[in-house]
Amino acid sequence: MRFDRIWRHATLATLAPQRPGMGLIESAALAVANGRIAFAGPMSELPAAARAPEQIDLGGRLVTPGLIDCHTHIVFGGERSAEFELRLAGADYASIARAGGGILSTVRATRAAADETLLITATERLQALMDEGVTTVEIKSGYGLDVPTELRMLRVARFLGRRLPLGVVTTLLAAHTLPPDTDRAAYLSEITGELIPRASAERLADAVDGFCEHIAFTATEIRAVFQAARAHGLPVKLHADQLSDGGGAALAAEFDALSADHLEWTGEAGVAAMARAGTVAVLLPGAFHYLRERRIPPVAALRRAGVPLALATDCNPGTAPVLSLLTVMNLAAVQFGLSVEETVAGVTREAARALGRLSDIGTLEVGKRADLAIWNVDRPAELVYWLGRNPLQGRIWGGR
Ligand code: NIG
Numbered sequence: 001m002r003f004d005r006i007w008r009h010a011t012l013a014t015l016a017p018q019r020p021g022m023g024l025i026e027s028a029a030l031a032v033a034n035g036r037i038a039f040a041g042p043m044s045e046l047p048a049a050a051r052a053p054e055q056i057d058l059g060g061r062l063v064t065p066g067l068i069d070c071h072t073h074i075v076f077g078g079e080r081s082a083e084f085e086l087r088l089a090g091a092d093y094a095s096i097a098r099a100g101g102g103i104l105s106t107v108r109a110t111r112a113a114a115d116e117t118l119l120i121t122a123t124e125r126l127q128a129l130m131d132e133g134v135t136t137v138e139i140k141s142g143y144g145l146d147v148p149t150e151l152r153m154l155r156v157a158r159f160l161g162r163r164l165p166l167g168v169v170t171t172l173l174a175a176h177t178l179p180p181d182t183d184r185a186a187y188l189s190e191i192t193g194e195l196i197p198r199a200s201a202e203r204l205a206d207a208v209d210g211f212c213e214h215i216a217f218t219a220t221e222i223r224a225v226f227q228a229a230r231a232h233g234l235p236v237k238l239h240a241d242q243l244s245d246g247g248g249a250a251l252a253a254e255f256d257a258l259s260a261d262h263l264e265w266t267g268e269a270g271v272a273a274m275a276r277a278g279t280v281a282v283l284l285p286g287a288f289h290y291l292r293e294r295r296i297p298p299v300a301a302l303r304r305a306g307v308p309l310a311l312a313t314d315c316n317p318g319t320a321p322v323l324s325l326l327t328v329m330n331l332a333a334v335q336f337g338l339s340v341e342e343t344v345a346g347v348t349r350e351a352a353r354a355l356g357r358l359s360d361i362g363t364l365e366v367g368k369r370a371d372l373a374i375w376n377v378d379r380p381a382e383l384v385y386w387l388g389r390n391p392l393q394g395r396i397w398g399g400r
């Protein structure tokens with residue numbers, strides 16, 4: 001029995017759904033062949049005839065699935081530290097946005113940025129995530145807000161996926177906010193009549209997202225965007241109920257969304273609708289932290305209803321200049337009350353589910369891509385416990 005590589009004496013957090021908790025296996029082995037997991041289980045069950053040109057003894061170290069950041073806006077021009085200073089001095093996010101700052105200031109910087117600049121800056125940010133064991137990342141457009149720049153952002157994201165040892169999943173977020181000096185109806189028909197069809201035909205987007213909020217788009221407008229996405233075979237997701245309860249979670253569920261994200265203001269009806277639709281709740285404690293929100297997402301209700309919980313950085317220049325998924329795990333535990341098991345599942349199995357990629361990534365199971373994070377810790381809780389310690393010892397993407 002020949003494999004390409006075998007790791008022995010590992011503690012595996014498999015996250016396999018048929019095992020309880022994190023699916024921990026001590027004194028475990030993991031073998032890969034052709035970039036896929038070919039064995040993951042107790043060393044005692046590894047066939048005696050197992051051979052590989054490369055065999056590594058992990059001395060009991062923890063191995064998890066490679067981490068997945070399932071919600072980012074990591075491709076953008078400029079930065080917004082000046083706006084951060086204004087907020088520190090008392091200005092609030094929504095009024096900065098209404099005054100033409102916020103998302104629109106990043107739109108100006110992104111439109112003006114050369115492709116090369118977008119690539120270099122995004123690469124640097126992605127490297128920080130990868131240095132903490134991230135092997136798949138979702139990247140949204142949404143700072144172009146016109147046909148050429150939205151498509152350009154998606155092309156940059158696709159190019160990053162080809163250039164870096166990293167899985168990249170792309171999302172069209174043209175419905176992020178209304179572009180300056182533009183008629184609402186005209187922009188919406190540009191999204192539904194041109195951007196979605198082109199993003200789909202040119203295979204630039206894997207999903208369509210929107211921002212349903214009083215400073216962005218109404219539920220009726222998002223519904224039109226989602227109908228176009230559906231007509232072009234693209235799954236949807238939504239920035240829902242972040243600043244107010246606009247019925248975003250229920251709207252997402254109505255379209256069988258992969259995920260509804262943020263959810264600070266989601267009520268019981270939204271939670272129930274998500275449970276029925278199998279929509280994943282993506283919690284974004286980085287944005288919660290930066291906006292000094294007080295109201296936490298309805299975690300207990302989501303749990304009771306059996307809604308899967310995922311976590312992400314939401315990396316963006318406004319509400320979440322966050323380049324550490326480990327920090328997000330800590331914030332989710334301390335601020336939102338998630339357990340260690342929920343935070344680890346939230347950046348692996350449930351993040352994969354939120355991207356519609358659970359059959360390929362997110363757990364350590366035979367047949368899945370061999371995307372692994374090897375940690376210099378004995379207990380999974382240590383990944384959540386520290387702030388500012390990066391215990392990553394090795395990162396394996398597609399078996400290497
Ligand atoms: O996820 N909520 C809307 N979009 C981003 C913020 C984008 C920005 O401020 O640039 C978010 O928080």
Ligand code: FE
Binds near residue numbers: 071072073239316
């Ligand atoms: Fe976001």
